[in-house]
Amino acid sequence: MLVVYQQVAHRAARSFIGNMGAQIDMNRIFLIESTNNPKAWNKESNARGLGQITPDALTDWNTYNPMQKYNSENLFDADVNSRVSDWYYNNRIPTMLNAYKISDTVENRLIAYNAGIGKLKNHVGNGVPLKQETEDYIIKYHMGGDVRAGQQKLKELGFDPGIVDGKMGPRTRAAWKAFQESTVNAPVIERKHGIQGLKQ
Numbered sequence: 041m042l043v044v045y046q047q048v049a050h051r052a053a054r055s056f057i058g059n060m061g062a063q064i065d066m067n068r069i070f071l072i073e074s075t076n077n078p079k080a081w082n083k084e085s086n087a088r089g090l091g092q093i094t095p096d097a098l099t100d101w102n103t104y105n106p107m108q109k110y111n112s113e114n115l116f117d118a119d120v121n122s123r124v125s126d127w128y129y130n131n132r133i134p135t136m137l138n139a140y141k142i143s144d145t146v147e148n149r150l151i152a153y154n155a156g157i158g159k160l161k162n163h164v165g166n167g168v169p170l171k172q173e174t175e176d177y178i179i180k181y182h183m184g185g186d187v188r189a190g191q192q193k194l195k196e197l198g199f200d201p202g203i204v205d206g207k208m209g210p211r212t213r214a215a216w217k218a219f220q221e222s223t224v225n226a227p228v229i230e231r232k233h234g235i236q237g238l239k240q
Contacts, residue, residue: 071185078118088115091125
């Protein structure tokens with residue numbers, strides 16, 4: 041069953057390259073947001089499905105796609121959620137970034153999705169620090185969406201993340217920061233694709 045959802049995620053990842061040039065790997069997003077579980081539901085935010093689509097994001101979809109409206113229960117369908125998630129990340133967010141004259145980068149899309157466009161505006165325009173949750177979200181994405189695999193890779197590369205347990209804690213953050221600092225002189229292609237793209 042997991043293979044089916046990974047295939048759906050893979051189709052989403054290939055289906056759209058952002059208008060402004062950034063490209064989001066939806067496989068990573070689905071892994072971070074729901075561990076590839078199409079039935080995932082966050083009771084607090086009412087976010088649903090693979091991409092953890094919120095009611096506000098669904099409203100945006102229905103507003104801009106009136107011929108293909110969905111309800112909240114539809115979001116538990118892997119194909120529907122994949123479609124809406126991909127559209128939101130790679131169409132709606134770039135449109136908002138352009139409207140607010142914010143650079144369309146992978147990091148800015150991640151912040152807009154995780155924290156909201158308002159928090160991104162305050163961060164970019166006023167230097168307001170991001171919450172730890174959002175900082176961690178960016179790190180998880182660059183680890184390929186899998187913290188445990190990222191920790192293992194950090195350890196193999198000589199950066200101690202502490203216990204390899206799939207949890208984002210102070211030691212994992214410190215190891216990631218040390219790794220990032222060590223890659224300043226690494227080839228651009230290695231910096232761009234994050235830890236999972238590096239060779240030992």
